[in-house]
Each structure stands twice: as C-alpha cells, then as structure tokens.
Amino acid sequence: MIRKHQGLLNIINCIMDAGLVFCAYLLAVWLRLGVLANAQLSMHELLEPQYMVGALLYACALCILYIVLRLYGSFRFQNFWQEIFTLATANAIGTMAIGTGLYLFRMVDFSRLTLAMFYVISTALVISKRVVLRSILEHYRSLGYNTRTLLVVGGGEHACGYMQHIRENPQYGYRLLGYVATAPTDKTEETYLGDYDVFHQKMTTRTVDQVVFCMRRTETETMGAMIAACGRYGAKASVIPDYNEFIPSRPTVELAGDYKLVNVRRTPDKGPVWAFVKRTMDIVGVVIGLVLASPIMLITAIAVKRCDGGPAIFGQERVGKNGKTFRMYKFRSMYQDAEDRLAELQKYNEVDGPAFKMANDPRITPVGRFIRKTSIDELPQLINILKGDMSIVGPRPPIPREVEQYTDWDWGRLAVKPGLTCYWQISGRSNLSFEEWMKLDLKYVEEQGFLTDIKILFKTIGVVLRGEGAY
Incomplete structure (x- = not known):
C-alpha cells in the first residue's frame, strides 16, 4: 500500500x-x-x-x-x-x-x-x-498505477458530487471501492456496498487507504466509531461536512478550551503587504495598459461618436468596496435612451437574480455590439483603477438597484474592490446563473492573492480573444 x-x-x-x-x-x-x-x-x-x-x-x-x-x-x-x-x-x-x-x-x-x-x-x-x-x-x-483505495461514507449530494469528481480526475490516483449509506441512491452509478452497519466489515476485509465521510447532520452519531476504526486499521479519515458550501478555501481553526472553532466567514483583510502589492500591480498594469491601448481607445471613441452623435464615454453610478458608490466609465455601447427603455425590456431578461442580461438587446448599437464582444468597452475603466475606485482583478461593480436586492450572502462580494476581471469572466460570464456568479465572486474574496490574480489575468486574455460569453 x-x-x-x-x-x-x-x-x-x-x-x-x-x-x-x-x-x-x-x-x-x-x-x-x-x-x-x-x-x-x-x-x-x-x-x-x-x-x-x-x-x-x-x-x-x-x-x-x-x-x-x-x-x-x-x-x-x-x-x-x-x-x-x-x-x-x-x-x-x-x-x-x-x-x-x-x-x-x-x-x-x-x-x-x-x-x-x-x-x-x-x-x-x-x-x-x-x-x-x-x-x-x-x-x-x-493508468491505474500508484493508486490509493478510497471508501466514501454517505449517499447525499456532497458524497455523489465528490465521487463524480474523483472519477473525472484519474490523475489523482484513487481507486474508488464504492460507498456505504443508509440506502442506495440513484444520483450516482458507483457501487453501493451496504448500510453503515457493514462499515467495520469493509474495513477489516478490504484494503482501504482513505475514507471520506460525507454524512448528513442527522447521521453523524455513528461517525466517531467509524473514525476510530480508520485509526485502528491505518486508513486516513477525511470529512466533507454537510455545510461544505460555507467553508472557505483556506479555513482556520481556533481552540477555545476543548472546543474547535472553524472560522467560515471573516473580513477578508489580507494585510498591508498584500494591499501594497495589489495597488502596485494596479498602477503598473494601468500605465502599461494605457500606453498599449491608447490607439484602440482613440479609434473606438471616434467610432462611437460617429455612430449616433452621442458622447463616446458613458458614466454610470456603481457600487464599490463596502458599498461605497463611484462613477464608472465605459465606452458607450448603447443608444442614448437605453436607460429609459430598460423597464419595457425587463420581461426579456435572460438571467435570474437582480442583474439584467439580454443576448440580442435592441438598445445596443452596431459599434457597441463589436466593442462588447471584444471587451473594448471596458478600457476606460483603467481610469477608475488609476483613481483607486477599482482594481484590475476583482468582482464586477454592480448597479445600486441590483445591490438593493442582495442578500447578506451576496453582499460579501463587496468586501473587496471591484475589478475589470474575475472568476466570473473566465468561467462563462453571461452564460452563468446569478447564483453561480455570486459563488465565483465570493470564491475570489477568499482566494485573492498574487498567484490568483496572475492566473485570472492570463486566463482572461484567452477568454477575451475567443469572445466567450460576452454580449
């Protein structure tokens, strides 16, 4: 083994x-x-x-x-x-x-x-x-070498999702024996080995390297004995709790006497060093971006102006870090009466939640359709980043009327500066549901860091060049 x-x-x-x-x-x-x-x-x-x-x-x-x-x-x-x-x-x-x-x-x-x-x-x-x-x-x-045998305890949503993830990633090197649960489930095709009463038998009769517990809250009274059995037979024991979606990517544990406190939500302050590094990255990135993109921005401004005679730059109130509002700039991609026509188009909204998205929005100008597809319309936000209202990487800044409909959970995305790009942009953009969008933004809030930002930036380049999910 x-x-x-x-x-x-x-x-x-x-x-x-x-x-x-x-x-x-x-x-x-x-x-x-x-x-x-x-x-x-x-x-x-x-x-x-x-x-x-x-x-x-x-x-x-x-x-x-x-x-x-x-x-x-x-x-x-x-x-x-x-x-x-x-x-x-x-x-x-x-x-x-x-x-x-x-x-x-x-x-x-x-x-x-x-x-x-x-x-x-x-x-x-x-x-x-x-x-x-x-x-x-x-x-x-x-190829099936250097593998570890794996036994899953539980048959709920998390158990089925975890087994599917293991099956889809053979490079992890796990050979899934199956799962034990109170009853078989039709949500997975993995082998059902029996109920919890046969767990000890499986541990003694089969070679198990690791056991992953994915039990519901109402089933955990037997978990202690099972974990003890793992220790006896030399198997690593891991737990995916029923509240898995609330746990950050890097949770911390504090001791209060005999009690272990798992910190699942806190103010995402990464400290002054990260704040300095991120601001430095923003300033350097903006200076380079303005130098490289200035010809494109000039041509775009002329094209937008000539399209319908309106202003090239569109300013709109947006919500930034901790709910502070600021004026965000974009190249105008819609006709000048776009805001007045929004109410009549609400019934055609193609996304759930408070946001409005419409693939064939009639308010978009011909030039606007192109600059949206190529994300050129976002270039004036380099000025917002230079002013400190935004960052290069961060959740997209929402409109105040959208924030008014936020739940306390959604509000967590406002704990950091908004940005030009984030996980949402590289994971499907407008093709995602509002709930998936919020989860990706909250994921960034937890995982923000130098390597995370660099990874998002490189992936954004590929997404923009392919024009994925933009409309």
Whole structure:
C-alpha cells in the first residue's frame, strides 16, 4: 500500500532536492568566478573546502526549511501554482538568511551576484524537478498505477458530487471501492456496498487507504466509531461536512478550551503587504495598459461618436468596496435612451437574480455590439483603477438597484474592490446563473492573492480573444 512507502518517498524526494541545491551553488560559483570573470575555474577547484562547505550548508538549510514548510508528502489535491510560490518564497528566505550568516561569520567568500544566480538556478532546478515528478506521477496514476483505495461514507449530494469528481480526475490516483449509506441512491452509478452497519466489515476485509465521510447532520452519531476504526486499521479519515458550501478555501481553526472553532466567514483583510502589492500591480498594469491601448481607445471613441452623435464615454453610478458608490466609465455601447427603455425590456431578461442580461438587446448599437464582444468597452475603466475606485482583478461593480436586492450572502462580494476581471469572466460570464456568479465572486474574496490574480489575468486574455460569453 502506498501509505507504507510514503515516508521513504519523502526521504528520497528530500535527498534529490538537497543534491539539486548543492549542484546549483557550485554552478553559480562556476558561472560567477569562471565564465563571467573570464577565468579558468576547473572542476577540481570547485571541490575545494570553501566551495563545498558553502554548497553543503545551503543544501542542508533549504531542505530543513522545506521540511518545516511541509513540502514533502502526497499532494494529489494541492494547487501546483501555490506549491511553486511556496518553493520560490522558501528559497528566497533561505538564501538571504544563510547568505547573511555566512557573510557575518566570514565562513565563505562570495559576491551578491553569486547569491542571486544561486537563487535563480536552485529555484529553477527544484521547481523543474517537481514539474517532472508531478507529471510522471499523474500519468501513471491515470493508468491505474500508484493508486490509493478510497471508501466514501454517505449517499447525499456532497458524497455523489465528490465521487463524480474523483472519477473525472484519474490523475489523482484513487481507486474508488464504492460507498456505504443508509440506502442506495440513484444520483450516482458507483457501487453501493451496504448500510453503515457493514462499515467495520469493509474495513477489516478490504484494503482501504482513505475514507471520506460525507454524512448528513442527522447521521453523524455513528461517525466517531467509524473514525476510530480508520485509526485502528491505518486508513486516513477525511470529512466533507454537510455545510461544505460555507467553508472557505483556506479555513482556520481556533481552540477555545476543548472546543474547535472553524472560522467560515471573516473580513477578508489580507494585510498591508498584500494591499501594497495589489495597488502596485494596479498602477503598473494601468500605465502599461494605457500606453498599449491608447490607439484602440482613440479609434473606438471616434467610432462611437460617429455612430449616433452621442458622447463616446458613458458614466454610470456603481457600487464599490463596502458599498461605497463611484462613477464608472465605459465606452458607450448603447443608444442614448437605453436607460429609459430598460423597464419595457425587463420581461426579456435572460438571467435570474437582480442583474439584467439580454443576448440580442435592441438598445445596443452596431459599434457597441463589436466593442462588447471584444471587451473594448471596458478600457476606460483603467481610469477608475488609476483613481483607486477599482482594481484590475476583482468582482464586477454592480448597479445600486441590483445591490438593493442582495442578500447578506451576496453582499460579501463587496468586501473587496471591484475589478475589470474575475472568476466570473473566465468561467462563462453571461452564460452563468446569478447564483453561480455570486459563488465565483465570493470564491475570489477568499482566494485573492498574487498567484490568483496572475492566473485570472492570463486566463482572461484567452477568454477575451475567443469572445466567450460576452454580449
């Protein structure tokens, strides 16, 4: 069984990282003192104690840091970009810390350029190893090798959805034995193994690596005994609670005596560092965007103006962070009487909830239809971002009359600055229901961060070029 060998695999993985970091240091020294200095630095000279000691210290220190950060183990579900970010950050911290220590104690002579090259090379090598290793493991898992046997407890909506997700992702490397529940369900075609009374029999007679509990609240009185059985027979126990939709992507747990408090909702304040980074990204992005898009914006303004003689820019009151209103700018894509005609078109609304969407909206001008399809109409919002009313990445700013119909749950999307693009834009846009839209915005509120924003930006480019879901 895989769990019996996981410790050995972790040790091998750590040794490989140590070897790569060791080689990275020697390569950085060779590049700096040999290639860049136009000097002859032989392999024999690299094996001198002053270089070997430095390489060994860096290798040991970084690997200890990787262990502390729990970068070794089974990461079948872990986000790969998050893993890369953690590795790059760990390398930066470790390199600066050890470099400072070696400099202060004069243990090794090196230049800052050597240190910089070592960071780049070691990070690239360690990440490349992880990419290759992950690709190999996912390939073999999808072929049925290196698998873990999985037993699901429960037959409700979450249990069926989880089993379908596992079935659709063979690269996770799980072999689903089936599920036990009070009764079989027609919502899944997976094997029904029996009711909860046969759970212990299945644990003793079958090889089970992991058990996932997806029981309803009224069924959890037997969960304690089942979890104890998992411990007895060496199976990992995981729980998908009945209130799964309320749990954020990175929940935190606090202890109050013997009670564990799972924090499911809090003010999404990521701190001053993230606020500074995000604002810097916005300003840099806006400056680059205005320079690159200025010819397109000029041509668009002329085309909109000539279409019906009205103003090129349309300003509308929108709701921003924490309910604060501001004036948002767009290239006008509708005729000048569009707002007056909205009431008569409400019966043709194609989306649920307070928002209004209509694929063949008669208020849209010929030029407007094109700039909406290509998202050019949103370019003036670069000014809103420069003013600080909006951000490049964030939930779309709603109209006040829509916010008036928000539930307390929907209001959570206003906890961050609105933006040009978000999960909604890259997941179907106008093709999604209002409820799905809100869930995606709340997902961003919980997951906001540097890597999340970069991922959304790159995916947005592809969506805009394909014109998906825009009308």
